[in-house]
Every structure is written in structure tokens, then in C-alpha cells.
Amino acid sequence: MTPQQHPEQVAILNSQRWFWKLQLVSWLGILVTTFLSLTFWHSSVEWPHFEPGNTLFQCSIGFFLSLLLKPIFDVAWETPIALRTFIYLVAVGVISGIWTLVRMETYIRLTGEDSLWAEFGGWYYASLFVFLFWSGLYCGVKYFLLLQQEHEKVLEVAAFHEREQIRRLHAEAVAKEAQLKMLRYQLNPHFLFNTLNSINALIRFEQAGEARDMVVRLSQFLRHSLTEDPVNKVSLDQEIGAVLLYLDIEKTRFADRLKVELDVEEQTRRALVPSMLLQPLAENAVKFAIALSESGGTIRILARREGQELSLQICDSGNPEGPSDTEAEEPVSTGVGLSNVRDRLSTLYADDYSLTQTRKETGGMLIHIRIPFESRATKVDNSTTREVIA
Structure with a gap:
């Protein structure tokens, strides 16, 4: 198909090609069959010299008469099936009658047998059979071409639709990636302000070494948070390393008031989790528990594998100097940190996750996350690693 041709033009062209091919093949087949079955077999003892030419002449007349049926069939094709069938039968009957008259008249002129008209019914039946065969072949091919076109x-x-679906999935993937990046880069400005204030205080008190170390840790944390792809997942071991880097910066501010405990199963260290998943939760614990307590507190991170799920818990010891935990009817809102984590989990796992926030009986807040367990590890170890950072 050339660029200038419309699909409908191509279909018409293919239909015409099919018609002429089948027209030639079908009438050639009728010619050969007539010659072998009637002319040659019937006249095997005495073969008149005019028989081959008569057979060729009759098939040629039938060939041209069938060309008259084609426009009739094409015009009636769009009519209802009952009317179409009636028109086809009438046209076939008329054309068969004309062909019968031509054949019989030709044969009478060649042989001189005037009594041949008494056999008109038999000759007409043969003509009708041929053109009904032609009509069936024509309609069958036409239906086949229409079916092929459909x-x-x-x-x-x-x-x-497949291309549209691919475009839609690509657009959804781009939107999802953009959403993840937006959620991922929502760094809490309080953390930066507090860290910079702490660095300023260290410089003011001439603690240059501590200030320099804090700047290095801050640059490492910011580099990690800004360069890590929010769409790709990281191992839990890497994620815990990032959280410890953040808490190490906060320990410069709170000194001995901040303690961190890790209770992580060894087999979960290779589990895949969204990058920077735990940092907002640790930041909430620092902000709402450690910073408000004069005696400080402890942040505990726990990781377990439970069947096909990864269970992550991060909790704090609360604020003993604040209101009693039993007086609070519901957990206090933790700002954008928790909603940020929830939105990222929803984007990555749809409904295949859970995130709950509850108050512990001993005081403090507990955040519990369950996500599908995904790991690159081939071997698991049921041992448990426990680490306490003072």
C-alpha cells in the first residue's frame, strides 16, 4: 500500500484482483470439466471436429454473461438478506436461461438437430447448476474478504488501544515517579534550621572540631537524601545506615539525652524498602519526644520477617514531663512526616501495606509498618542482631 492509498481503496483493489483470478480459474475449470466429462467422453468413438471449438465458445459466452452478474450482485449486496437472495436467484435464473439458449442454438446450427429443444430442461438445469456454483463461489469469496477486512x-x-494503554501506563509511571520525588524531597526545614543553629552554637563556643564534624555529617546526609533515587528501593541495611546518620547529627544537639536501640533480624537486612522511609518517623520521635523531655529518651527501631511480610517498628520513650499518656484519647498528630510516609507507601504498594500509630502503655508513640517482603538474598539467617547506641 502506497502512502497515497486509503485502506478502503486497497480493499477494493484486492477484491478486484481476487475476482479476476477466481473468474479465470473457475471458468477454466468448467471448460476442462465440460470437455473431459461431456465432449471427450461422450464423443470418444467419433470425435466431431467442432466439439473443442464449441466447448470453448460456450464457456467464453458463460464467462462474459457472468460479468453481467457481478454489478447486479454488488448493487444488491447492501440490501436485506431476503431481498438480496431473491434478486440473486432471479438474476441467476435469467442469465442461466440466456446461456442455455445460446448453447442450444449454437449446437443446433452445428449439428442441424431441430428436435433438441425438447431437452431444454436438462440443458437449463446444467446451466443453472454452473451459475449457482459461480454465485456461491463469488459470495463466499466476498464474505471471506469482508471477514478478513474486519x-x-x-x-x-x-x-x-495497546499503544494508548502503553502511553497511559508511561504517563502514570512518570506521574508516579514525580509524586514519589515530590514526597521524597519534602525535607523538614526544622531539621535544617536546628542543625544549623547547633553548628552556630558550636562555633560560638569555639568547639570548631565538633562543628566541623557536624557539617561533614550534615553534608553526607543531604547528599544521601538528594542523590538516592526515590523510585528505586534500597536494602533495609542501607536505610538503617541513613537513619543512624541522621540520628548521629541529632546526637550532637542532644548529647546523652538521645539514645538509639536497634533490634534487627539478620535476614531482614537485605529486605528492600523505600529509601528514606524511616527518617521522617525518627524525626517525629526526636521532635515530639526527645526534644520536649529534659531527661531525653530512647528511639527504638525493630525489624522482623513475618511470613511474606516485613514488619518495621519505630518507637520512642515519650515525654515523661508532658501530659500523661493515659489522658490522651488519641495519638497526637505528627505533622507531615507520617502523612508523607503513608502517601509514599500507598503510591508504591497500593493496598498491600499497613501503617498504624498507637501509644504504648509504658509511654511514647509506636509506628508499625507492614510491607511485602522483598529481598535479593538467597540465604536467610534466623539469628537476631541487637545493637545499642548510647
Whole structure:
């Protein structure tokens, strides 16, 4: 198909090619069959010299008469099936009658047998059979071409929908990635302000070494948070390392008031989790528990594998100097940190996750996350690693 040709023009061109091919093949077949079954067999003892030419002449007349049926069939094709069938039968009957008259008249002139008209019914039956065969072949091929054309349209529509679906999935993936990046880069400005104030205080008190170390840790943490791809997942071991880097910066501010405990199963260290998942939760614990307590407190991170799920818990010891935990009817809001984590989990896992926030009986807040367990590890170890950072 050339670029200038419309699909409908191509279909018409293919239909015409099919018609002429089948027209030649079918009438050639009728010619050979007539010659072998009637002319040659019937005249095997005495073969008149005019028989081959008569057979060729009759098939040629039938060939041209069938060309008259084609426009009639094409015009009636769009009519209702009952009317179409009636028109086809009438046209076939008329054309068969004309062909019968031509054949019989030709044969009478060649042989001189005037009594041949008494056999008109038999000759007409043979003509009717030939043109009914031609009509069945023509309609069958036409239906086949239409079916093939419809099949091509269905494939074209399916391909179009597939391309649209690919575009939609690509757009959704881009939107999802953009959403993850937006959520991922929502750094709490309080953390930066507090850290910079702490560095300023260290410089003011001439603690240059501590200030320099804090700047290095801050730059490492910011580099990690800004360069890590928010779409890709990292191992839990890497995520805990990032949280410890953040808490190490906070320990410069709170000194001995901040303690961190890790209770992580060895087999969970290779589990895949969203990058920077725990940092907002640790930041909430620092902000709402450690910073408000004169005696400080402890942040505990726990990781377990429970069947096909990874269970992550991060909790704090609360604020003993604040209101009693039993007086609070519901957990206090933790700002954008918790909602940020919830939105990222929803984007990555749809409904295949859970995040709960509860108050512990001993005081403090407990955040519990369950996500599908995904790991690159091939071997698991049921041993448990416990680490206490003072």
C-alpha cells in the first residue's frame, strides 16, 4: 500500500484482483470439466471436429454473461438478506436461461438437430447448476474478504488501544515517579534550621572540631537524601545506615539525652524498602519526644520477617514531663512526616501495606509498618542482631 492509498481503496483493489483470478480459474475449470466429462467422453468413438471449438465458445459466452452478474450482485449486496437472495436467484435464473439458449442454438446450427429443444430442461438445469456454483463461489469469496477486512480492523483497533494503554501506563509511571520525588524531597526545614543553629552554637563556643564534624555529617546526609533515587528501593541495611546518620547529627544537639536501640533480624537486612522511609518517623520521635523531655529518651527501631511480610517498628520513650499518656484519647498528630510516609507507601504498594500509630502503655508513640517482603538474598539467617547506641 502506497502512502497515497486509503485502506478502503486497497480493499477494493484486492477484491478486484481476487475476482479476476477466481473468474479465470473457475471458468477454466468448467471448460476442462465440460470437455473431459461431456465432449471427450461422450464423443470418444467419433470425435466431431467442432466439439473443442464449441466447448470453448460456450464457456467464453458463460464467462462474459457472468460479468453481467457481478454489478447486479454488488448493487444488491447492501440490501436485506431476503431481498438480496431473491434478486440473486432471479438474476441467476435469467442469465442461466440466456446461456442455455445460446448453447442450444449454437449446437443446433452445428449439428442441424431441430428436435433438441425438447431437452431444454436438462440443458437449463446444467446451466443453472454452473451459475449457482459461480454465485456461491463469488459470495463466499466476498464474505471471506469482508471477514478478513474486519479482522484487520479489529487488529488495528487492538493495536491502537495497546499503544494508548502503553502511553497511559508511561504517563502514570512518570506521574508516579514525580509524586514519589515530590514526597521524597519534602525535607523538614526544622531539621535544617536546628542543625544549623547547633553548628552556630558550636562555633560560638569555639568547639570548631565538633562543628566541623557536624557539617561533614550534615553534608553526607543531604547528599544521601538528594542523590538516592526515590523510585528505586534500597536494602533495609542501607536505610538503617541513613537513619543512624541522621540520628548521629541529632546526637550532637542532644548529647546523652538521645539514645538509639536497634533490634534487627539478620535476614531482614537485605529486605528492600523505600529509601528514606524511616527518617521522617525518627524525626517525629526526636521532635515530639526527645526534644520536649529534659531527661531525653530512647528511639527504638525493630525489624522482623513475618511470613511474606516485613514488619518495621519505630518507637520512642515519650515525654515523661508532658501530659500523661493515659489522658490522651488519641495519638497526637505528627505533622507531615507520617502523612508523607503513608502517601509514599500507598503510591508504591497500593493496598498491600499497613501503617498504624498507637501509644504504648509504658509511654511514647509506636509506628508499625507492614510491607511485602522483598529481598535479593538467597540465604536467610534466623539469628537476631541487637545493637545499642548510647
